[in-house]
Amino acid sequence: MHDATASASTGGVDHLVGRDADLNRIVSLLVSSSAGSALLLSGEAGVGKTELLDAVARTASEAGMYVLRAAGVQFEADVSYSALNQALLPLTDFFDSLSSTHQDAIKVALGLRVGTPPERLLLSNAALALLQARVLKGPVLLVVDDLQWVDRASAAVFGFIARRLTGNPISFLGASRTETGSFFERSGLPQLELPPLDEDASTRLVDSRFPGLAPAVRRRVLETAQGNPLALLELPSALRAGQRGAQEILPYVLPLSQRLQSLFVSRVRSLPTGTRYLLLVATLDGTGDLSTLHAAARESGGEVDLEDLAPAKHDQLVSLDTSSRRLVFRHPLISSAVVEISTGHERRAAHRALARVQSDPERRAWHLGEATLEPDEQVAVQLEQHARRILNRGDAVAAIAALTRAADLSPVDTDRARRLTEAAYIGADATGSLRSASELLKDARRVDPYQRRSLHFAAAAVQLLLNSDGDVRTAHRLLAGAIAEGKHGYDATNVALTDALHLLLLLCFYGGSPEMWEPFQTAVDQLRPEPPPLLAVAVQTFGDPARAEAAAVSQLTRILDTAMDETDSARIVRMGTASIYPDRLSALREPSWRVVHQGRDGGPVRRHLGGLMHLCLDSYHSGRWDETAQLADEGLQLCEESGYSFFAWYFLYNKAIVAASRGDTDTAQALADQMADWATPRGVRAALDYARHVQAVASISDGDFESAFRHASAVSPPGQLARYTPHALWVIFDLVESAIRSNHRAEAVNHVRALREAHVDELSPRLGLLLGGCAALACVEDDLALRLFDKSLSARGIDRWPFDRARVQLAHGERLRRSRETMAARGSLLSALRIFEQLGARSWAQRATKELRAAGWNGPRSDDHPKQELTPQEREIAQLAASGLTNKQIAEQLFISHRTVGAHLYQVYPKLGISSRAALRDALTALEASGFDG
Ligand SMILES: Nc1ncnc2c1ncn2[C@@H]1O[C@H](COP(=O)(O)OP(=O)(O)OP(=O)(O)O)[C@@H](O)[C@H]1O
Numbered sequence: 044m045h046d047a048t049a050s051a052s053t054g055g056v057d058h059l060v061g062r063d064a065d066l067n068r069i070v071s072l073l074v075s076s077s078a079g080s081a082l083l084l085s086g087e088a089g090v091g092k093t094e095l096l097d098a099v100a101r102t103a104s105e106a107g108m109y110v111l112r113a114a115g116v117q118f119e120a121d122v123s124y125s126a127l128n129q130a131l132l133p134l135t136d137f138f139d140s141l142s143s144t145h146q147d148a149i150k151v152a153l154g155l156r157v158g159t160p161p162e163r164l165l166l167s168n169a170a171l172a173l174l175q176a177r178v179l180k181g182p183v184l185l186v187v188d189d190l191q192w193v194d195r196a197s198a199a200v201f202g203f204i205a206r207r208l209t210g211n212p213i214s215f216l217g218a219s220r221t222e223t224g225s226f227f228e229r230s231g232l233p234q235l236e237l238p239p240l241d242e243d244a245s246t247r248l249v250d251s252r253f254p255g256l257a258p259a260v261r262r263r264v265l266e267t268a269q270g271n272p273l274a275l276l277e278l279p280s281a282l283r284a285g286q287r288g289a290q291e292i293l294p295y296v297l298p299l300s301q302r303l304q305s306l307f308v309s310r311v312r313s314l315p316t317g318t319r320y321l322l323l324v325a326t327l328d329g330t331g332d333l334s335t336l337h338a339a340a341r342e343s344g345g346e347v348d349l350e351d352l353a354p355a356k357h358d359q360l361v362s363l364d365t366s367s368r369r370l371v372f373r374h375p376l377i378s379s380a381v382v383e384i385s386t387g388h389e390r391r392a393a394h395r396a397l398a399r400v401q402s403d404p405e406r407r408a409w410h411l412g413e414a415t416l417e418p419d420e421q422v423a424v425q426l427e428q429h430a431r432r433i434l435n436r437g438d439a440v441a442a443i444a445a446l447t448r449a450a451d452l453s454p455v456d457t458d459r460a461r462r463l464t465e466a467a468y469i470g471a472d473a474t475g476s477l478r479s480a481s482e483l484l485k486d487a488r489r490v491d492p493y494q495r496r497s498l499h500f501a502a503a504a505v506q507l508l509l510n511s512d513g514d515v516r517t518a519h520r521l522l523a524g525a526i527a528e529g530k531h532g533y534d535a536t537n538v539a540l541t542d543a544l545h546l547l548l549l550l551c552f553y554g555g556s557p558e559m560w561e562p563f564q565t566a567v568d569q570l571r572p573e574p575p576p577l578l579a580v581a582v583q584t585f586g587d588p589a590r591a592e593a594a595a596v597s598q599l600t601r602i603l604d605t606a607m608d609e610t611d612s613a614r615i616v617r618m619g620t621a622s623i624y625p626d627r628l629s630a631l632r633e634p635s636w637r638v639v640h641q642g643r644d645g646g647p648v649r650r651h652l653g654g655l656m657h658l659c660l661d662s663y664h665s666g667r668w669d670e671t672a673q674l675a676d677e678g679l680q681l682c683e684e685s686g687y688s689f690f691a692w693y694f695l696y697n698k699a700i701v702a703a704s705r706g707d708t709d710t711a712q713a714l715a716d717q718m719a720d721w722a723t724p725r726g727v728r729a730a731l732d733y734a735r736h737v738q739a740v741a742s743i744s745d746g747d748f749e750s751a752f753r754h755a756s757a758v759s760p761p762g763q764l765a766r767y768t769p770h771a772l773w774v775i776f777d778l779v780e781s782a783i784r785s786n787h788r789a790e791a792v793n794h795v796r797a798l799r800e801a802h803v804d805e806l807s808p809r810l811g812l813l814l815g816g817c818a819a820l821a822c823v824e825d826d827l828a829l830r831l832f833d834k835s836l837s838a839r840g841i842d843r844w845p846f847d848r849a850r851v852q853l854a855h856g857e858r859l860r861r862s863r864e865t866m867a868a869r870g871s872l873l874s875a876l877r878i879f880e881q882l883g884a885r886s887w888a889q890r891a892t893k894e895l896r897a898a899g900w901n902g903p904r905s906d907d908h909p910k911q912e913l914t915p916q917e918r919e920i921a922q923l924a925a926s927g928l929t930n931k932q933i934a935e936q937l938f939i940s941h942r943t944v945g946a947h948l949y950q951v952y953p954k955l956g957i958s959s960r961a962a963l964r965d966a967l968t969a970l971e972a973s974g975f976d977g
């Protein structure tokens with residue numbers, strides 16, 4: 044059977060997809076039965092007849108049959124006996140066993156001897172006798188492909204043989220295209236029509252060959268190919284890389300590759316001009332609606348009429364659905380062929396006719412744009428409006444296409460430059476087509492040098508700068524300058540202006556220095572009549588949350604109340620930005636997922652990245668660490684594919700913080716180093732702070748509190764919450780805990796005072812919990828400390844942050860034990876242990892276990908069940924499985940087959956005394972803990 048390891052190494056492409064049932068059926072008829080029989084396979088071009096024939100032939104020879112093969116050749120049909128020659132030549136060794144008349148006939152027919160051509164019946168009998176001679180050594184299968192092209196003489200002999208198989212272990216399998224005539228007489232022989240692949244198999248086939256295809260593109264390919272494997276494989280090859288990844292717009296009709304072209308083009312080409320014109324109009328209209336077609340035909344000056352469709356109907360290229368009054372193409376590839384062979388002139392004429400008869404303004408604008416060659420401001424305006432509408436629907440790629448078309452048709456240079464700049468802005472801001480954005484900007488500047496001063500120009504240039512290797516300061520200066528000098532009158536309803544300010548907000552955050560915030564604040568203060576609420580909130584909660592006013596936090600709550608109904612993905616991401624530090628991202632889970640799904644379906648890449656980032660952060664805090672790691676991988680891959688390299692640090696951080704929290708500190712440190720190496724020369728202070736957070740957690744995980752203290756203090760010094768340093772809020776517990784444990788009590792006490800003065804507990808319940816924990820840790824007096832712990836741990840809603848809660852509980856348990864409250868200590872420690880185990884926070888689980896043992900607890904030890912050592916590979920696989928990877932993912936990571944993974948896990952379960960994957964993580968933690976203990 045098919046070997047899983049082999050298919051994994053070749054990506055599965057050699058595998059016959061979706062034909063198991065057909066293959067089994069043919070094999071049981073022709074291979075498994077002892078008596079011979081015949082079968083004719085038919086199917087449309089490219090449906091996979093040859094592929095299936097190959098599979099049957101392989102299976103037959105593996106089963107010990109002797110396989111003879113031949114195929115008709117398209118331009119050779121009048122060369123007599125050429126197909127028979129292919130089939131019988133391997134049997135020359137058996138010629139001697141034939142009677143001399145049969146021998147002569149065969150040799151002359153195959154061109155091995157000169158003589159008078161044999162009589163047809165004699166030759167047919169001779170060929171059959173030859174096969175029978177071979178059968179004495181074992182069963183024979185004769186496979187003839189492309190029967191429609193087999194020469195007349197050979198076809199007659201094959202037909203003769205196919206009808207006289209009974210009683211001999213000789214089988215015959217022929218294949219031909221449906222609807223093509225041939226010399227082979229089929230009647231009376233069993234036939235099998237090979238259908239197109241079903242949707243599931245089509246998807247698998249496309250995915251195996253083109254794993255990087257964007258979902259929207261994949262859907263178009265599946266729709267167009269309709270299960271035809273040749274089309275499924277050839278359509279994506281005819282697309283450019285940018286089109287496959289959905290960064291570039293797909294053509295309205297998918298282009299045909301050479302191979303596909305030859306299938307349909309000749310049939311379409313042979314139609315009369317009027318018929319082709321109608322098919323072109325129908326294709327470009329896309330609805331097939333007969334009245335539109337009729338009206339458009341009249342626009343062509345009365346030369347064409349619906350009657351002209353008759354030849355296409357006759358050739359079965361189209362049919363008329365009388366109930367819906369629509370023209371239906373028999374296969375989408377036919378309409379591709381129609382466009383393929385049309386001239387530019389013909390297409391423009393068809394678009395012009397359609398623009399005249401279309402009532403829908405969007406479709407009219409598109410047809411007009413396609414029909415127009417000379418600059419025409421009226422058409423350009425319509426296209427620009429069209430672009431705005433489609434941008435609102437979230438199709439940035441199509442909006443860029445419409446805007447650049449509008450620019451092409453603009454008679455005045457300033458209009459042209461403005462449209463190009465806006466297209467560049469959308470490209471750079473949303474879709475990640477950074478290279479084409481930079482080309483568009485260059486064009487715009489050439490047409491009108493003053494464009495450089497526009498906000499769109501500056502914003503697009505900033506994105507390009509960030510994502511090449513430009514630094515944050517330069518980007519900030521460029522955008523802040525464009526805002527200060529712009530002629531926008533600080534009108535708060537100016538979309539280009541507020542978009543630019545939201546971008547500047549991010550630049551200030553990345554740079555993290557107070558003087559970068561000054562021009563931003565100045566601009567926001569001048570907005571009239573007043574700054575948009577979301578922007579005003581984000582300045583506080585994202586810019587400097589430690590100083591955010593209570594009013595800003597309640598305003599955020601009101602804004603988040605509208606999140607569920609929000610459809611603008613840019614706004615959803617901006618809400619997320621404002622929600623990070625007040626810990627409100629969970630209110631945006633559903634809308635953020637919507638943004639991510641849109642992105643996976645080909646929506647704007649930058650929003651997709653924003654949605655992923657916010658989901659990552661929320662899932663980390665809410666203890667869904669596998670999800671964090673998976674989404675972070677998705678984000679990293681997307682950054683790489685789309686060219687938004689700047690944003691990779693967000694996802695490195697998420698991977699790193701999960702690794703640090705799980706105790707995989709080597710990985711965490713390596714990722715943090717990578718972030719710091721990247722961020723330092725570019726002046727991305729925010730990324731440095733995020734890296735320090737990772738290093739602090741990893742150091743605590745390693746029990747190195749001195750280093751942890753150093754890293755946490757580097758974000759903001761103890762005793763202070765530095766201005767515009769939001770991430771200082773996320774290391775408060777790390778800082779205070781490591782200070783206490785590394786003899787820096789005074790610093791811890793100072794820091795707690797600063798936190799209290801800033802009222803960080805009013806920003807979110809999570810910070811309230813952590814502040815309570817910090818205060819208790821820093822408190823010398825046991826009674827008061829225990830009361831502080833109790834209070835913070837009994838606050839409502841803190842279960843939403845399991846890791847934070849368990850860390851405070853662990854500290855609580857440690858304090859209880861030292862105060863000799865052993866029973867209470869055990870309770871707190873056990874509950875912390877349980878959470879750490881669930882999360883897979885290994886080193887914390889070990890710390891809790893050690894503390895529990897010191898409190899006299901002797902809970903389940905590994906020797907409670909017969910202990911068997913795991914091999915290093917078993918342990919590695921078990922850990923990967925416990926982290927949530929599937930067998931397939933583990934196999935990929937370790938370069939082994941997924942069956943091997945399964946086999947190992949099968950050994951692991953009994954050794955660990957468990958029976959399911961779900962119990963793996965806990966069992967491994969217990970194992971670690973026991974190793975640690977002993
Ligand atoms: N079930 C399948 N799984 C994987 N690949 C397939 C499958 N069927 C067809 N293909 C691939 O699709 C392409 C077309 O298939 P194939 O050549 O077998 O079609 P065909 O029906 O013989 O066409 P024609 O009528 O032109 O001879 C080939 O590249 C083949 O490898």
Ligand SMILES: [Mg+2]
Nearest residue numbers: 092093094188
């Ligand atoms: Mg074929």
